[in-house]
Amino acid sequence: MQIHRSRRASGFAALPNALLQDRRLSYTARGILVDLLSRPDGWSEDGRRLADTSPQGRGAVARALRELTRFGYYRVDRVRRDDGTIVSVAHVYDSPQSPQAAPGNTRPVSGGPGVDPPVGKRPKNREKVPTLPEPVPEPCDGVVATLLRVVRREPRLRLGVAEARALAPLVEPWLERGYGERELVPALLDGLPERVHSAAGLLRDRLVRKLPPARPARPAVPRLRECDACGGPTRQAGVCRGCAGIGEGDRAEEYAHRAEVAIRGLARVRAVLRGGPAVSGGWQTAPA
Known part of the structure; x- marks a missing residue:
């Protein structure tokens, strides 16, 4: 690998190689750290603005800031001003700092050394990792x-x-x-x-x-309709084939067979009701 560098007379920042090559940090965290260290002292920046002005989303920026805080490159303290307002002050370092190292220009939020917190209130956790505010839900399709x-x-x-x-x-x-x-x-x-x-x-x-192949198309199921004449099922609108005279001979034979079966059954019922012998078939009935 060949490295090509150009001479710079202005508009550049000198950073230690230990920072640039710290493999404990992700590339996103290192990029954000380099961006912050290239700004002048007193620069106003926060996680929301970093996310809104970069391709990474707020989740990626929040994870990167947590990495920098964990390894001592980034710290946020809440300080109370003389007028009573509380503000957050961020500190960025070009070399890892121990968690106990505190900036010299910070002031405690409430109380002082040796002052107990009010009864019923818990002391604030100074070492809590700063987090980004929850993003406002956006409309999505x-x-x-x-x-x-x-x-x-x-x-x-x-x-x-x-x-x-x-x-x-x-x-x-x-x-x-x-x-x-x-x-x-x-x-x-x-x-x-x-x-x-x-x-x-x-x-x-x-x-x-992992995009799966397209599913095969299902064969179309023909929709059955109701015959306008007899009410039976038919594939086309209107009357069925039998009512239209198509295949009329087969349909007539079927009707004749059904009628014969019905007549035989009726004759047997009459014979049993009249106390005579049951008729096995035909038109024979028991005498009255």
Whole structure:
């Protein structure tokens, strides 16, 4: 690998290699740290603005800030001003700091050294990792909502609405082929690595690589209608074939057979009711 560097007389920042090559940090965390260290002292920046001005969503930025806080590169303290207002002051370091190291220009929020907190109130946890405020829900279409419902079951695959919108074109082929959340859940969530560095990148790969083939079209089932004359089933609107005179001979023979069976049964019933012998067939009946 060859490294090409240009001479800079202005507009550059000098950073230690130990910071740039700290493999404990993700590339997103290192990029945010370099961006913050390149700003002048007193620069106003927060996690929400970082997320809104970069391709990463708020979830990725929040995870990166937690990494920087964990390894001593980033710290947020709440201080009380002389007028009584409380503000958050962020501190960025180009070398790791111990958790006990506190900035020299901070003031406690309430009380002082040796002052007990009021009864019924718990002291604030100074070492609590700063978190971003919950994003305001944005309106999203059905495809984006489907993807968000699927990945919400797995904390390692947290996505923002902007990231879900970017992945929506890859979800549409699944829905067009008749596959929904039932098929997306095992395809996207099964077999995840222990640590997911890029949720959007992993989902993009699986949506493309695991796209199932289109389902075969089901044969059309003919719809049966009711005959206008006899009320029997027919495939076409109007009257059936028998009522229309098509196949009339077969239909007449069937009706004759049914009539003969009915007459025989009626003769047997009459014979039994009159106390005579049962008639086996024909028109014979018992004498009155």
